[in-house]
Amino acid sequence: MVAAAWLAVATVVGVLVGRMIRHRDRQVPTAPDPPPPTSSDVEKDVPTRRMSGRSRRRS
Structure with missing residues (x-):
């Protein structure tokens, strides 16, 4: 009984x-x-093309 109480407190x-x-x-x-x-x-903030290659599969 005492061991169970200590276990609960711990x-x-x-x-x-x-x-x-x-x-x-x-x-x-x-x-x-x-x-x-x-x-x-600001001039560098031009969107770039997507890279070709492997991508995550959509399920």
């Missing part, structure tokens, strides 16, 4: 600690904003 503590660790790891800094486009960047 399970609850393990779940709570696991959630805290996952929550901590999820907090990543945001990506920095890209620099504003210049006139040379």
Whole structure:
């Protein structure tokens, strides 16, 4: 009976600690904003052709 109680307490503590660790790891800094486009960047922003080759099959 005592062993079952300790097992239940250990399970609850393990779940709570696991959630805290996952929550901590999820907090990543945001990506920095890209620099504003210049006139040379606007010219480079032309859509390119698709590459030929293998692609994912559609089901």
